[in-house]
Amino acid sequence: MSTGNKQEIVIREGSIAEVLSLRLAIPEFEKPFGDEVYAERLKGKNYLILVAESAGKLVAFKVGYALDDQVFFSWMSGVLPAFRRNGIANILADVQDNWARKSGFSKLLFKARNKYASMIQFGLKRGFLIVDLVKAPEPEESRVIMEKLL
DSSP states (O other), X not given: OBOTTOOBEEEEEOOHHHHHHHHTTOTTXXXXXXXXXXXXXXXXXXXXXXXXXXXXXEEEEEEEEESSSSEEEEEEEEEOGGGTTSSHHHHHHHHHHHHHHHXXXXXXXXXXXXXXXXXXXXXXXXXXXXXXXXXXXXXXGOEEEEEEEO
C-alpha cells in the first residue's frame, strides 16, 4: 500500500513490547496502560496483536481478544499522528476482521470514548452499530459501545 509518504506499509502480527513502544507516541493515550495490563487482558485468551510498519519503523497497532467463543473485542489501537489519513487504520481493521471471521467469531465489539468522535465515525463507516452507552460523570468520558456482525 502507498501512503502520502510514498512508503509501503507492512502489516504483521506483533508483540506486546512493540505495542508498548508505540502507545507512548500516540497523544490520545493520556494514561497508557503498562505491560502488566496488556498481559492480564490477553492471558489465557485467543488474541491478535497487529502492527504496521513503514520503512521498517512501527507506525500503528491494533490489539483485540476473545470475550467468548463468538465475540471478539477490538480493544486498543492507534496510529502515529504523522501516518494518519493514509488508510492504515482501515487496513489493520480489515486484517483483524478477516482473522476474527476465519477464527470462528460471529461478532466484533469495540468501545470509544465520547470525546473521540473520529473513532465513533470510524466504527460507523466500518458497519458497526451503537448498541450501548456507559455513562461517566463527565459526558466526554462516557463510552460508546459498538458492535458488528461478521
